[in-house]
Amino acid sequence: MGGACSGKKPQPKQKQQQQELNIVEQPYLQVQSMSQPQSRPPEQRSESGQSVKELLYQYKKFTDFLGLVGNLDHLPAHTREQLNNCIIQRSNINILIQNSIKRIMREQKIIKRVEESDYYLIHNDEKFAITFVQLMQRISNIILTELQSDSNFQEAFPMLIVSFVDLATQINKEIENFQNFKTHLIKKQNTKNQISQDNYQASTNK
Template identity: 85%
Template sequence: MGGACSGTKQPQQKQKQQQQELKIIEQPYLHVQSMSQPQSRPSEQRGETGPCVKELLYCYKRFTDFLELVGNLDHLATHAREQLNNCIIQRSNINILIQNSIKRIMKEQKIIKRVEESDYYLIHNDKKFAVTFVQLMQKISNIILTELQSDSNFQEAFPMLIVSFVDLATQIIKEIENFQNFKTPSVQKQNTKPPISQDNYQASTNK
């Protein structure tokens, strides 16, 4: 009877662990939303791409939280471990980019203080930050969709987490497309001139 009890206990523990993992994945990220709501913002900093960058920062925060759930990589196969290490590298690059960009803007605006999450609004509409940030987020989505999604070892180790990763990567791609759509009309507007009407053309040729 002891063997039968131990046999049923192990699946129950595994089910409990999966429920805990799911609970962590689905928890609301209220602290991310609070950091993106500044008390005041200069009107000249507002731009069309701001909402897209804000959403991508939210996606990035979710990505870092999911990455923390993976924990130790030693039990994973080589391919999965390499791709997750690549994700960690991209996370470090983005952290450095965020810190340096906020410090640069603070210096430009003569703000002397320590960088905090409440200062993230400063980079929402910064074009220099946005271009590099979007490129790095695109790398993250590519790693998830082209490498981790098809990795059977990672799927077996994290059956629910991989679903969250894929959903997140899809959301990242959507926000990047929105960002590109905002940029394209503004570029076209600068490169195009208003058409000359027929009356104006005839008047100019008759001079």
């Protein structure tokens, strides 16, 4: 009650922007604090799950790099827009991670606080993986198609742009691995279905 009558002056735009870039979320829901997951049974691991795991670590790097940008007020409008797009994607992924882990816990009737060791739950979750890969692709596209060619961003952050571009390249490589594995699974399943169909037809023609 007292705070409403304290007559505090509105925070300057610069300070608000700085706070926006340094949002402190619940640490147990942040990828930034994610450590190496505990070893799980082989049936809970797969090549696509490994790609998701690697993308999560690359996402952590992305959030770390984004936190180094700081105040955006001195940057031109186009550059600010692209960085704000990065912030939006970061928020979307944080929400996706949180909701996905909670969903899986509900499905498995797990009642507990989300911890770092629980991230293995989303490594092989199809629903999470599809959306997560799409969002990471957006981040990579922003970096490689917008920030990499933005002379204003390069001048303001000559070292950071190198790190961003290198990270985007790693993201694309891991996304390609993920997609190749999915394509292989589809072909394998189609072949299996065709063999089953051929065997069925052969048995009915006897």
